[in-house]
Amino acid sequence: MHKTVLDTMEETIWLAKWPDQTFVYISPSIVEFLGYTPDDFYKNSSVFHEIIDPRDLDFVVSALRNLPELKKTVLEFRITHKNGTRKWVGARLKLVEIDGESYINGIAYDIQNRKITEIESNKHSAFLQKVIDTVPDLLFVRDAGGRFVIANKAVAKWYNTSLDNLIGKTDYDFNPNKKEVNHFLAGDRRVLETGKEYIINEEKITHPDGSAYWTKTRKRPICNDHGLRLVLGLATNVTETKNIQLKLERQNQLKELLLHLATRFINAQPDQIPDRINEALAKIGTYIQADRVYILEYLYDEEITKNTYEWCNENISPQIHLLQAFPLKDMQEWVDIHWQNQEVHYPNVAELPDGPIKAILQKQGIQSLITIPIIPNQYCYGSIGFDFVRHIHDSSNEELEILRLFASMLAKVYDSENVQKEMSGYRERIDAILNEMPGSIWSVNWPEKDTLYFSPSAEKLYGRPMSEIAGNSDVSFEFTHPEDKEKMEYAMQEVLEKGFSQAEYRMLKGDGSYIWINTKMQAVKENGKIVRVHGTDVDITQQKEAEALLQQAKSSAEFASRAKSQFLANMSHELRTPLTSILGFSETLESTTLDKDQTKMLDYIIVSANALKEIVGNILDIAKIEAGKFDLYPKSFNVHKLIKQTASMIQYQVDKKRINLVLKIEKNIPNLFLDPIRLQQVLLNLLSNAVKFTDKGSITVTAKTTCRDPLCVYFEVADTGIGISEDYQELIFQQFQQVDGSSTRKYGGVGLGLTICSEILNMMDSKIFLQSKENAGSTFYFTVCSPESNTKEEGATKINIPVSENVYNILFAEDDMTNIFVLNHFLKKILPNSRIIETNNGRQALNNLSDDIDLVIMDLNMPVMDGWTAAAIMRVSRPDLPIIAVTAAADDESVQKAYDAGCFDCLTKPYSLVSLATVIKKWLVL
C-alpha cells in the first residue's frame, strides 16, 4: 500500500542501504526526472555518483560523509539527465533505522527554475556592482529617506568605510556636517517630488578630512511612474576644472585690465595722464584686493619723498597728507633696494625686526606691504606701493610679476615721449605670463567679431596653430560639432542679452578628434553698448566621459531593480504554494476532534500561517508596485459595509486587549466606485497597526462625505496608543521602516504596510496623512474621490456550505500532492455528493474529459501539459464548460493568459473553503 502511494508521487523517493548505498527502492518518477529506470539503480548503485555534475561531486560526497553526525540534510546540486541535459535538483536526505538496519532515505525534486532566477538575480547584482565600481566618481542610489541602496566603491572610500557598512545608512552617519547633508537630501527630495533630473553644476562639498572639493552632481529619479522612488546620483569631481576655470577667470580679468589700462594710457592727452593714473591705481587695487595703492616720488635733491597719487579702499583712511615731505634717509633701505630694481615685500609686518620702518607701518595699521620701483630708463623715479590693512596678504610670484608689469607700464607713462610705442609691446608680455595656463582666454570685438586676443595656450587646447585660430573670426563655430552648433548659437545669443553665458560643446581638434569644451563668455559694454565679448575655454572631456558612464550605470541599475522585483515575485510564489497546504490542512484539522492542547497548537499554527500569508502578500504587492504591475479593479461598493466587515476582522484582537472600537460612519454615504479590496487593505492595515500599538483607550474609525459631486469620502483611523515621534512621522511611510528597528523590538511586522497603503492611495489619486504625538495616540487620515456615485453595489452574497447536495461531475487537474489533498477535502464539503475526478496534469485532464463533466478546476503550472494549453483545447469541444483556473503566481499576466485560454474565473492560492465555494456557486448551474 505504502509503495503504491510512493509510486505515484511526482518527487523521486528512494531508500538505500547505509553505508554501502545499494538501492532497495527508487520510485518510478525517476524515469521522467533523470531518464534512468529504477533497474539502472538497483543494478549499479554508482549511477548515483555518475550523474552528479563533477563540480558538485565533492560537496555531495562530503555531505554524505557527515550524514551519521547530522542525521538529516538538504542539498542542492547539479545533475546530468540521461539525455545529456543538466539541471538543478534539491534533495532531502535522512538516515533511518528499519528493523535494526540503517538506511538512507531520500527525496529529490526539481529546482531548476528557482535556481535560474536566483543565479540570474545574483549575477545581475554582481555585474551591476562591477559596472558602477568602474566609475571613478561618486555614484549612488539613495531612497527617499536618504539611505544608500546602491553605491560604488568611490562613495565608500570617500567616507572611509566599506560598502557593506554604507548600504542602508545615510550621509548623516558619516558626514559630521549636518547642514551639508541636509542640503544633499533636499536635492534628492527635489528629484523625487518633480520626477525630473536635477543638475548642480558647481557645488563645494567637504571631504570628511576637511578638504574642499568642487563637484558637478547629476541626480535622476530611477523609476518615475509606479516604480521605486529612488534617486540615482553621480557626483563628479570637477575641482581641477573649477580651479583652472577660476584661475583663468582671474587671469582674464587681469588681461582685460592691463590691456584696458594700456589703451587708456595710449589714448590719453598729456593733461589726462593724472586722471588715468588715479583710475589705474583704483583698478589694480581693487583687483588684488589691496586697501591702499600709492605712488611715492623720490626727490633726491630735496632729500624727501612725496606721495603724489593715492587710492584707498572703502573705509580706509587716506595717508597722502602725512607723506608730502618724508625724509628720504628714513627710508634709505627701500630706496637702495629699489635702485637695484627689486621690490620690497613684507607679507607680515608684525614679523619684521623692531625699528623705524616697522614703527611707521604699524602706526598706519599696515599688515602686509609691497612696494615696486618705477624705473623709466634705468633711473629710479620712485615706487608704487600696495598696503593691506584689513588682513594679511601674501602675494604669489605670479601676482608679483603682474605688479612689476604694471609698475613698468607706469614707468613708460613717466617716460611720456615713448608711451605709444612702448604700450603696444605689452600684449607679448601679457602672453608670456598667461602662456602656462592649460585653458584658453580669448576676446573678440563686437559686432565685427575680429579676434582681439587668444592666449597662446589655445594652440595646445585646440591642437591648431595660432594662425588658424586667431585669423578666424568665427573659430568656435567653425570647429564646433554639428550637433552642438545650435547650443553655441543659443549661448552667443544669451551673452548678448544677459551679459553672461556658458555652454558645453564638442570641438574638432586639428588632429581630427573631438574634445569637450566648457566655455564661459562675458560681454563688455562701453556707453551701454557691447563692444567686446571675452571668454575662457577649458577641456572637460574626462568629465564628460564619466557622465557617459553614468548613463550606462543608470540602465544597469534599472535592470537590477527589475531583476529584484522579479526575484521577489518568484520567491513569494514559491512561499504561497506550501502556505496553501498549511492553511488548508489546518482548516481540515480544525473540524476533527482535538484535545485542548492540540486545539491551542492549531490556533498558533493558523495565526502564524495567516501572519506569514500577510507578509508574503505584502512582499508580492511591493514587487508588483516596483514593477509597475499593480493594478486597481474598481467597482461599486457600500462604504458602511466595507468598514464594518474590516472592523470585524480585528474585533477579536480589540476584545483581547480590552480596548474600544468606535465606528463613526455618516449615514447614507452613497456607494463609491473604487477598488474595494485595495481600500479594505488600507483600512485593515491602519486598524491592525492601531490595535497593535494601543494598550488602553479606544480606536475610532470615521467616514464622512466631504463633497457629493464628485463623491469624496474622508476616512480616519484614530487611536490612543503609543503615538509616533515627529522624527519618524515621515519615515514610516517608507519600505521596511519601523519606529523601533531594534532586534529586541516588542511589536511584530516588517514595515511594509504603510508603504503599500500610501502606494494604493497614491494610485487612487489620494494621499495618506498622519497626526501623532508620542504617548498620546496617532490619527491616520485620507480622502478618496470616486468618479461615479449611487452605482448599484456588486457585493458578494453570503455563501452556504454545502453549496448543493446534487450530484455533479467535477474534474480537477493539480500536480501538487498536498494541494490535491486540500482540494479533495474542500470539494467534498462544498458538493458532498459529487463525483470527483482527480488528474495530475493537463494531458490527463483532457483524457478524462467526458461529456458529463460539469466543472473543471485547473491548476496552471503543471508538468507534461500546462493548464493554459489544456483549457484552450477543452474550450474547443466544450464551449460552455466552466473552467476555473487556480494559480499561485497571482501575477496579472498569468491570470490574463488563463482568461485568454478560455477559463471563466481564476482563484489565487492559497484559497479558502469559502472562496472556492463562492466561485463554484457562481459558475455551476445549480
Ligand code: ADP
Ligand atoms: P509594520 O506594522 O508591519 O511594522 P507599517 O508600515 O504598517 O509596518 O508600520 C511601520 C511602523 O510605523 C510600525 O512599525 C510602527 O513603528 C509605526 N506605526 C504605524 N502605525 C502606528 C500607530 N497607529 N501607532 C504607533 N506607531 C505606528
